[in-house]
Each structure stands twice: as C-alpha cells, then as structure tokens.
Amino acid sequence: xxxxxxxxxxxxxxxxxxxxxxxxxxxxxxxxxxxxxxxxxxxxxxxxxxxxxxxxxxxxxxxx
Amino acid sequence: xxxxxxxxxxxxxxxxxxxxxxxxxxxxxxxxxxxxxxxxxxxxxxxxxxxxxxxxxxxxxxxxxxxxxxxxxxxxxxxxxxxxxxxxxxxxxxxxxxxxxxxxxxxxxxxxxxxxxxxxxxxxxxxxxxxxxxxxxxxxxxxxxxxxxxxxxxxxxxxxxxxxxxxxxxxxxxxxxxxxxxxxxxxxxxxxxxxxxxxxxxxxxxxxxxxxxxxxxxxxxxxxxxxxxxxxxxxxxxxxxxxxxxxxxxxxxxxxxxxxxxxxxxxxxxxxxxxxxxxxxxxxxxxxxxxxxxxxxxxxxxxxxxxxxxxxxxxxxxxxxxxxxxxxxxxxxxxxxxxxxxxxxxxxxxxxxxxxxxxxxxxxxxxxxxxxxxxxxxxxxxxxxxxxx
Ligand code: SF4
Numbered sequence: 001x002x003x004x005x006x007x008x009x010x011x012x013x014x015x016x017x018x019x020x021x022x023x024x025x026x027x028x029x030x031x032x033x034x035x036x037x038x039x040x041x042x043x044x045x046x047x048x049x050x051x052x053x054x055x056x057x058x059x060x061x062x063x064x
Numbered sequence: 065x066x067x068x069x070x071x072x073x074x075x076x077x078x079x080x081x082x083x084x085x086x087x088x089x090x091x092x093x094x095x096x097x098x099x100x101x102x103x104x105x106x107x108x109x110x111x112x113x114x115x116x117x118x119x120x121x122x123x124x125x126x127x128x129x130x131x132x133x134x135x136x137x138x139x140x141x142x143x144x145x146x147x148x149x150x151x152x153x154x155x156x157x158x159x160x161x162x163x164x165x166x167x168x169x170x171x172x173x174x175x176x177x178x179x180x181x182x183x184x185x186x187x188x189x190x191x192x193x194x195x196x197x198x199x200x201x202x203x204x205x206x207x208x209x210x211x212x213x214x215x216x217x218x219x220x221x222x223x224x225x226x227x228x229x230x231x232x233x234x235x236x237x238x239x240x241x242x243x244x245x246x247x248x249x250x251x252x253x254x255x256x257x258x259x260x261x262x263x264x265x266x267x268x269x270x271x272x273x274x275x276x277x278x279x280x281x282x283x284x285x286x287x288x289x290x291x292x293x294x295x296x297x298x299x300x301x302x303x304x305x306x307x308x309x310x311x312x313x314x315x316x317x318x319x320x321x322x323x324x325x326x327x328x329x330x331x332x333x334x335x336x337x338x339x340x341x342x343x344x345x346x347x348x349x350x351x352x353x354x355x356x357x358x359x360x361x362x363x364x365x366x367x368x369x370x371x372x373x374x375x376x377x378x379x380x381x382x383x384x385x386x387x388x389x390x391x392x393x394x395x396x397x398x399x400x401x402x403x404x405x406x407x408x409x410x411x412x413x414x415x416x417x418x419x420x421x422x423x424x425x426x427x428x429x430x431x432x433x434x435x436x437x438x439x440x441x442x443x444x445x446x447x448x449x450x451x452x453x
Binding site for chain 2: 014016017018019028030031032033035036038039040042043045
C-alpha cells in the first residue's frame, strides 16, 4: 500500500501492480489500485508533437 | 469518468488547451475528404466528448457514435436481479460501486432495497469490502464485481487476498466484460456503420493492445488507443481519420504516456489466476461469446453465484428503452422517445441514464435535451444515413 495525492486529497492506493513506482511518481489509479506509472517523457512528447503540428497547420492554413 | 475512478495526472491543463484543440480541428478539416463514422469505445471518452461538445466541434464529415464501454450499462438485467435477490437477504451485507445503486432491475434498484432495510454499502474499492468482511464475521459480505478489464485487477486482488487470508465470509458476484469481443460483435452486426475506433485507453493500460491487432486486420478498421482528455480525443480522431483517408487499418497508440503494447503484465498475471474467460450476456446487446470473466473453479468458495442459489428470475425490461441500440452505436440518446421526458437521471428507465459513463446520462447532464432541436436541425443536412433496412 502507498499514499496517493489526488489533487489535494490523500488516499491509500495499492501498489502491487506497479512495483516500479517510486515516491513522487505520477500514477494512474483505478478503484484504489495503481495500474501504471505515467511516463512523463511520453506525456511531454505527445504534447510537443501536437504543438508542432499546430504550428504546421497554422502555416498551411492561415485562414482557419 | 465515473465517480469511483480518480485519475491523477500531470499535464491536465496542457491536454485541455483550447487554442491547441482549435489547431487540431483545423488540421482535421484540412485532411478530411469524405464522411467517416468513428466510435469511441469507452464511456469515459463519451463523457469527455459530450462534456466539451467535441462532437459538435468536429468537421461535419466526421461523426462520432458512442460505444458500449459503460460497465454499469451493460451489466445484464439477470445479474442485477440476482444482485437484488442476494442483497435482500438479512444475513448479507451487499457492497457495490456507487453508480450501480440507481440501475433499475426488473422491479426495484439497490437504493430502494437499502431504504427498505437491506444492508447495501457503497465502496470505492473492492478492498474496502474485504475490510467490511473482516469487521463483520457474523455476516456474509458480497461484492458486486462488475467492470471491464480496467477493474479486473482490483477485483481479482480482493478475491486473491480473501483466499490467502482465509476470509471465508467474503464472496463476489462476478459480471465482468471484455472489450475486444464487443468490438468484433459490433463490426459483425448488419446495422454497423462504424469505420474506425477510438480504443479504450484504460482497458489497454492493463491488457495492452496486441489483441486489437487481429481485429483491425480482419475487419479492415483502424483502431487508435486513445486517452480521456479533450486533446487526447481530438488527436485520436485525427489519427483515425488520417488512417481512413490513407486507406490504412492499423492499431496505433495515442496514449503512450500510460499505455504500453504489452500492458501491465503483473496485473494480467493475477487476473488470469483468478478469472477465466466465459460467454457473457450484455444488457441491451445480448450474449457475446467469450466476452466475460468468471471466477476460476479454485475460487468457488468465494463465488456468490454458487453460494447463494438464486432461482430463475423472470426479467422485465421497459419496452420503450432503446439503450441496446445506443450501446451498439446504432442510435443516439435523443433518438429515444423517452429521453428527457419519462426517462431522466432521477427516474431512469435504462442503465445508460444512470452511470456518468452512460451516453443518455451524459447527454442529459450537459443539456442536450434542451438544445436538441437546433442541433439536430444543424446536423441534419450532413449526417450520414444509417444503412438500416
Ligand atoms: S433515454 Fe432512457 S429510456 Fe431512452 S434509451 Fe436512454 S436509458 Fe433507455
């Protein structure tokens, strides 16, 4: 068991399924169980891809 | 996202950026050349789409239909009636996720039973019902184990711990459902209009997405595993439409910040130890082969269906409710004559009006019964005709 902070509310969370998680990591929690560690690099990369695409869309379709 | 789920995520603000959303929509407009029908599989995605009005922001060519991924909605009436028969017993404490309480059975719902004296308790996690079992050795504690693959690891752990710790007064009424057989069943239906799928991000967090690859290939449909924030949905739509426009049918992952191709192997292992695949009846949809989980024989002492002999129940569904067609993506909630009239969240006729993940409830919560007429008129000129006879 571990403690997870849900935007201010602290709850007990079972970490059996995410042995790789360390204190301070972001996790995906469902019905009291951590199911995955949020991959921050991927999170940043997806966002960045979207941003780049947005710049591209701006260049190609200035009227939208 | 139903109340029993809480997802703590970084980048929430980024994935809700409106300026960026407009850009993604612009890109969609640029690439789309003809009408496409996409289905979001998961009820959590339906909720985001209706909440932010994403379906109305998309180019007219792209239509979103809502899928069957609402666990509360698809739990069969037989199972609900069974739950009620068990919950009525004076020796039982019946534990359930909160959104199951208002789901109508043939006669009543769990909330009504509770008001009549049944000991029905809402739990946030299946582990909480184990605690109740430990604290009440003189009672039989039954947990209503419903859900998709996302909930299976939690429910499996409760059963596993009950056996390991010798908690004999704990059992589960299992009504688990699985997404891939449901997708295959939708694609095989003669009424099907769906040409591409936004796959269920949280189900795939557990299971990975290998099992979707043969479906994409066999039915020639793109499946993009997608997250739950507005920008996730929009990117999922964009990736799907890109594939459709290019004539591709692949499985892609829009949600790599939590989904890996192989999923969570530790969780899969325990799920497979506790559960076995079985045929399962879906409310409004019917029986789908190999589309559910049941307890394995080794755990029969924790199987509520076996422990509480429940006689054949004569189930009755209100005839007006078309939730089955809504769950299959054939109809939308506002196509139902009872929507917002006889059927409201305060007195739901069907399960899709109860859960926050249900399409009818989401449409109602975000006022679609009010501005229905205008929007219908606006969309009528462009909507794709269903190929119904
Ligand atoms: S609005 Fe109510 S009656 Fe109509 S399909 Fe939805 S749940 Fe059923």
